[in-house]
Amino acid sequence: MEVMISQKENEVTRAILCAVMTPDKNENEVAVSLAELERLLETAGGELFAQVVQARQNPDNATYLGKGKIEEIGHLCRVNDLHLVICDDELSPAQIKNMEDALSDAIDDEAFEIRVIDRSMLILDIFALHAVSGEGKLQVELAQLRYSVPRLYGRGKSMSRLGGGIGTRGPGESQLEKDRRHIKRRILALEDQLAELVKSRAVRRARRDNAGVFRASIVGYTNAGKSTLLNRLTDAGILAEDKLFATLDTTTRKFELPSGREMLLTDTVGFIRNLPHHLIEAFKSTLEEAKYTDALIIVIDASDPECLSQLEVTEKLLYDLGVTDKPTLYVLNKCDIAMTVPEELTSRANKDKVIPISALDGRGVSSLVEALEALAAGGRKMYCLKVPTYEMGVINKLYNLSMIEDVEYFDGYARVIATMDEKTAGQLRRFIVLPQKQEEEEE
Numbered sequence: 001m002e003v004m005i006s007q008k009e010n011e012v013t014r015a016i017l018c019a020v021m022t023p024d025k026n027e028n029e030v031a032v033s034l035a036e037l038e039r040l041l042e043t044a045g046g047e048l049f050a051q052v053v054q055a056r057q058n059p060d061n062a063t064y065l066g067k068g069k070i071e072e073i074g075h076l077c078r079v080n081d082l083h084l085v086i087c088d089d090e091l092s093p094a095q096i097k098n099m100e101d102a103l104s105d106a107i108d109d110e111a112f113e114i115r116v117i118d119r120s121m122l123i124l125d126i127f128a129l130h131a132v133s134g135e136g137k138l139q140v141e142l143a144q145l146r147y148s149v150p151r152l153y154g155r156g157k158s159m160s161r162l163g164g165g166i167g168t169r170g171p172g173e174s175q176l177e178k179d180r181r182h183i184k185r186r187i188l189a190l191e192d193q194l195a196e197l198v199k200s201r202a203v204r205r206a207r208r209d210n211a212g213v214f215r216a217s218i219v220g221y222t223n224a225g226k227s228t229l230l231n232r233l234t235d236a237g238i239l240a241e242d243k244l245f246a247t248l249d250t251t252t253r254k255f256e257l258p259s260g261r262e263m264l265l266t267d268t269v270g271f272i273r274n275l276p277h278h279l280i281e282a283f284k285s286t287l288e289e290a291k292y293t294d295a296l297i298i299v300i301d302a303s304d305p306e307c308l309s310q311l312e313v314t315e316k317l318l319y320d321l322g323v324t325d326k327p328t329l330y331v332l333n334k335c336d337i338a339m340t341v342p343e344e345l346t347s348r349a350n351k352d353k354v355i356p357i358s359a360l361d362g363r364g365v366s367s368l369v370e371a372l373e374a375l376a377a378g379g380r381k382m383y384c385l386k387v388p389t390y391e392m393g394v395i396n397k398l399y400n401l402s403m404i405e406d407v408e409y410f411d412g413y414a415r416v417i418a419t420m421d422e423k424t425a426g427q428l429r430r431f432i433v434l435p436q437k438q439e440e441e442e443e
């Protein structure tokens with residue numbers, strides 16, 4: 001019995017991918033999006049059998065594709081024993097149900113089931129497979145449940161009959177068959193648990209903020225090499241692999257710059273075009289991590305012909321998440337295998353902020369480190385502080401976070417002249433007397 005189960009689990013699910021080509025899209029855009037859908041399918045453990053593209057004015061309101069096309073797909077499934085059809089757009093619950101019904105009518109065989117899922121369900125499925133941390137799992141479950149609520153009617157039965165597989169995995173699976181009220185209660189409970197986690201994350205962040213350490217987040221399109229880069233810089237030991245969404249949790253590591261100054265680097269969840277709305281909502285606290293850093297390192301897979309559009313998707317998502325106006329380094333990764341780097345990329349930002357590297361073999365990484373050092377040192381100025389002698393904590397802080405140029409003790413206070421960054425200066429504002437030069441002139 002066990003052997004049979006594991007055989008079934010190891011079986012690769014073959015699927016038909018379909019897309020609608022509307023007049024606002026060109027053939028290349030559709031092909032790129034379908035190629036990405038195929039990679040998502042592979043990451044979920046499936047395999048492409050065929051792609052079907054239908055040129056239409058609009059996707060059909062009721063059935064996504066036209067009747068004739070659905071009949072064709074139905075026959076293709078029947079003849080080749082395929083049970084999964086994946087649509088490249090986000091479908092309404094009704095479209096999915098109607099399409100499944102139409103496929104069923106086309107093959108006229110009650111016992112032969114064909115399941116229809118959309119891009120969002122496939123991405124959710126991968127997130128469910130890859131979530132490791134407690135928080136990641138809670139976020140996936142929340143996204144799955146929110147996604148499933150409007151899709152519940154009439155689907156519980158067919159889902160249980162199909163018994164799992166791509167598009168049904170994860171902690172939310174067993175809940176799909178229970179009633180909406182139960183699911184809504186579960187959603188509320190998950191929201192509460194996540195809110196608690198968000199709070200403790202905020203406390204940790206505040207602690208780091210108080211330490212005044214410079215922080216940068218590594219962001220970018222999925223599979224660009226973000227985790228490989230953090231591993232190269234810090235031996236973080238994060239799983240990096242040729243799969244989409246290998247990373248679903250943020251990881252922060254200390255990194256010592258050549259000057260001896262310490263900074264913090266954070267690896268983040270990758271982006272993708274058409275990231276399902278529910279996932280963005282559920283993963284908001286993780287995705288927003290970049291909001292709370294001093295600088296961004298945008299990693300770009302320069303070997304991917306689509307790297308420019310991937311950068312656009314990344315920048316748009318960062319904007320939507322409210323991550324704006326951060327000093328940014330553009331890292332052109334995989335330059336060991338990149339043929340040419342698009343002109344638009346190098347001209348996009350200030351040239352010295354575009355750094356070609358290979359996170360895999362290490363070339364160019366020292367330039368990135370230099371750029372980080374410059375960013376971390378940015379905005380450092382000399383200040384004069386008057387610190388009461390009973391505030392020894394402040395003196396200690398100054399020793400840790402600034403370059404002390406001079407200390408003189410007077411009756412009840414110390415006069416310290418130190419070079420520090422704006423952030424530290426902001427924290428010690430009440431002790432700052434005057435910028436050093438002016439005070440000297442005054443004396």
Ligand SMILES: Nc1nc2c(ncn2[C@@H]2O[C@H](COP(=O)(O)OP(=O)(O)OP(=O)(O)O)[C@@H](O)[C@H]2O)c(=O)[nH]1
Nearest residue numbers: 223224225226227228240241245246247270359360
């Ligand atoms: N040739 C080459 N491959 C690289 C380089 N950097 C990363 N890779 C490969 O690209 C794949 C993805 O790398 P990851 O570090 O997992 O990418 P990521 O951006 O963290 O991806 P997600 O976490 O899935 O969003 C892996 O197979 C890496 O070995 C590079 O500089 N050159």
Ligand SMILES: [Mg+2]
Nearest residue numbers: 226227246247
């Ligand atoms: Mg990663």
